[in-house]
Amino acid sequence: MRIDVVTIFPSYLQPLREALLGRAIDRGLLEVAVHDLRDWTHDVHQAVDDSPYGGGPGMVMRPQVWGEALDDVLATPDLPARLVVPTPAGRPFTQATAHAWAAEERLVFACGRYEGIDERVLLDARARGITVDEVSIGDYVLVGGEVAVLVMVEAVARLLPGVLGNPRSAAEDSFSDGLLEGPSYTRPEVWRELAVPDVLRGGNHAAIARWRRDRALERTRDRRPDLLDALGPDALDAADRAA
Numbered sequence: 084m085r086i087d088v089v090t091i092f093p094s095y096l097q098p099l100r101e102a103l104l105g106r107a108i109d110r111g112l113l114e115v116a117v118h119d120l121r122d123w124t125h126d127v128h129q130a131v132d133d134s135p136y137g138g139g140p141g142m143v144m145r146p147q148v149w150g151e152a153l154d155d156v157l158a159t160p161d162l163p164a165r166l167v168v169p170t171p172a173g174r175p176f177t178q179a180t181a182h183a184w185a186a187e188e189r190l191v192f193a194c195g196r197y198e199g200i201d202e203r204v205l206l207d208a209r210a211r212g213i214t215v216d217e218v219s220i221g222d223y224v225l226v227g228g229e230v231a232v233l234v235m236v237e238a239v240a241r242l243l244p245g246v247l248g249n250p251r252s253a254a255e256d257s258f259s260d261g262l263l264e265g266p267s268y269t270r271p272e273v274w275r276e277l278a279v280p281d282v283l284r285g286g287n288h289a290a291i292a293r294w295r296r297d298r299a300l301e302r303t304r305d306r307r308p309d310l311l312d313a314l315g316p317d318a319l320d321a322a323d324r325a326a
């Protein structure tokens with residue numbers, strides 16, 4: 084997968100080159116190119132923003148600069164690209180989104196700052212047949228899209244074949260069955276007088292699976308009842324409902 088990121092703070096994307104993702108890049112499973120938006124300015128101040136039509140606080144990112152940048156970055160017709168714009172006003176980014184994007188050959192991320200990017204940049208891209216996804220990683224406002232790109236790239240890259248040491252963990256992680264992950268334990272058996280639940284130390288795998296499902300249901304009911312509602316009525320069997 085090829086990932087391009089356009090930003091006025093290229094160094095913000097440096098963490099992508101660390102650890103697991105860094106190794107995935109070294110192994111050629113992932114290619115990441117970061118572009119400085121200011122490279123497409125032509126004025127001495129390298130201005131990327133201007134005041135908003137209609138008034139109001141803050142600044143808006145200028146269409147000319149973004150237009151030229153995306154013309155260049157998206158210019159490879161052979162690789163169909165998806166343009167992703169992180170924004171508080173976007174559709175929710177979920178594990179399902181991550182799975183869908185993991186199948187893409189190429190993702191281009193546009194990092195907005197200030198009050199956002201002039202709407203015509205997205206209209207122009209869509210008019211040229213480019214898929215544009217405005218996505219939110221949560222209901223809060225960041226200063227810019229860079230951190231959201233780190234989040235989304237990590238969520239997508241870990242799903243790529245060969246990136247995770249143990250592929251089962253991607254298939255079995257939280258949300259894979261629509262529920263939150265339950266509690267986990269490792270050695271020692273007793274730590275600060277707290278013991279690991281007996282069922283987990285036994286060998287009864289059916290009992291362990293039941294116990295884990297019950298804990299996941301309990302936690303999901305408590306923390307994310309919305310996820311339970313989203314599950315189809317037949318997603319929970321009688322034993323689940325009794326949990």
Ligand SMILES: COc1cccc(COC(=O)c2cn[nH]c2)c1
Nearest residue numbers: 170171195199219220225227228
């Ligand atoms: C594109 O315009 C803007 C404007 C302001 C901030 C940002 C960065 O994204 C977020 O703040 C965000 C993403 N998901 N949840 C919050 C983008």
